[in-house]
Amino acid sequence: MTDNPGILLTLLAFLIVIGVLVFVHEMGHYLVGRWCGVKAETFSIGFGKEIAGWTDKRGTRWKVCMLPLGGYVQFAGDMDPSGMKSKEWLSLPAAERNQTFQSKSLWQRAAIVIAGPAINFIFAILIIMGFVIAYGTSAALPIAQQISENSTAAAIGMQPGDRVISVAGEKIDLFEDLQQKIIMIPDQNVEIVYERDGQLIAGQGKIGVNIMKDRFGNEYRLGLLGMSSSQVEWREVSPIEAPVVAVEKTAAIVDQITTTLGQVITGKRSIKELGGPLKIAQVSGEQFKMGLETFVLFVALISINLGFINLLPIPMLDGGHLMFYAIEAVRRKPASPKVQEWAFKSGFALVMVFMLVVTFNDLSSFGLFRALSG
Structure with a gap:
């Protein structure tokens, strides 16, 4: 159920x-546009018929529209998508043209x-x-505590105590990095380099596939290495260090996005796995129900x-x-x-x-x- x-x-x-x-997103465009001296004629959340809105003292119309799938800032003089200098733009008075x-x-x-x-x-x-x-943030090292039988890790010869150094040429520093990399490449052949007693060993193997189902009935096809770590550690992060950690985590998410996109383009992942607005809506409701932090x-x-x-x-x-x-x-x-x-x-x-x-x-x-x- x-x-x-x-x-x-x-x-x-x-x-x-x-x-x-x-x-x-649109506020970013708007604020930098104002900083550069460009007049914003419209700031819209959504498309189509206006539901509510007001015009500020600068002449910008702020509005919410019927179709909420996006928005836009209409700058003065921006009369076509390419922003070319049209005849209409050239006919504007100089003072007005300087605000375009x-x-x-x-x-x-x-x-x-x-x-x-x-x-x-x-x-x-x-x-x-x-x-x-x-x-805080994870500080666990990618050191194997247990190797599952008939797994990818076992197939390439890994043993308890081995430390993963890289996957598909990508350096692995933490167990969290290893998890994030592996789950994105199910059923793919990759080279995994690991260290044992100071010696580097390179193994070639196919990442396993783990089909998981969440409490809402959604199924996920995730990569599985077959290695667990008991050295689960967390460390505190100071406000000074926090920006660096947050940027690193953001970069890791971007890497996952590019990996997924590359897999779809090369045919390693089905285009059927891509979701759109309806899927985002579904997951939004699920995450909201799971709690404020998750949402x-x-x-x-x-x-x-x-x-x-x-x-x-x-x-x-x-x-x-x-x-x-x-x-x-x-x-x-x-x-x-x-x-x-x-x-x-x-x-x-x-x-x-x-x-x-x-x-x-x-x-x-x-x-x-x-x-x-x-």
Whole structure:
């Protein structure tokens, strides 16, 4: 029997997650835009019909809209997705034109764009800092206390007392690092280097697969090495050290995201495992029901994902804009309007196809198509 959070709690949790993170992301764009002297005409949480809003003394319309799957800051003069200097922009009075996005230098435009993803990472780092200060961090070494029979660890010859040095060329310092690496590569052949009595031994083996089910009935396909450690240790983290620890943990999460994305692209992981808004809503409700601390950590995780995705070099995303700014910096002039128009239309199509795929995956995971087929 599963512990379902219910539709109302799921919807509430999802709105909190999306609302907070979209606000944080767009606030990054807004604040740096203001610092660069750009007027923001609209700050919107959601798309479509306005539900509520107000206009501040600077002329910015702050509003909440019907469809909560995102948001945007509309800067003055930003009349098309590529931000090109159109005839409408050229016809503006000089004083008004100086407050537009297009009037700013290349580095200022890049700073405004990158501020959104950057503040998502900063927001997550601050949350993680709070947790490591309150609870400390793992200090257990990757030393085997027990080796399971017929496991990957046994197959490559590991014995109790051996210390894992690296997995697939990636250095392992703590047992937590080993866990995070292994769970992301189920059923993959990798080289594992371990140390015994001062000697390094390299073993090649296929990571096992552990199918786990949580209290909500969700199944997870995780990698399994077959090695346990009894040296579970925790240490306190000072406020001075906390930023470093939080950045390291954030970097580890980004590494997991890139590993997963690489596995999907290379076919090592099924695209069916990718989830979309409906899956995020489901997990939001589940994490909310598990408690405030678990939910806040989930918000940090989604914030990191949002920052990472927006930095991908896909037109229509922040990373796509930054890609064109890099081209402009090298060429000393922007890409042609036709190239930018083609790229942004292609980027929009790619994003829409991706959304359709992950939404199809979400509906499939909920059993909708099985129910329709009887």
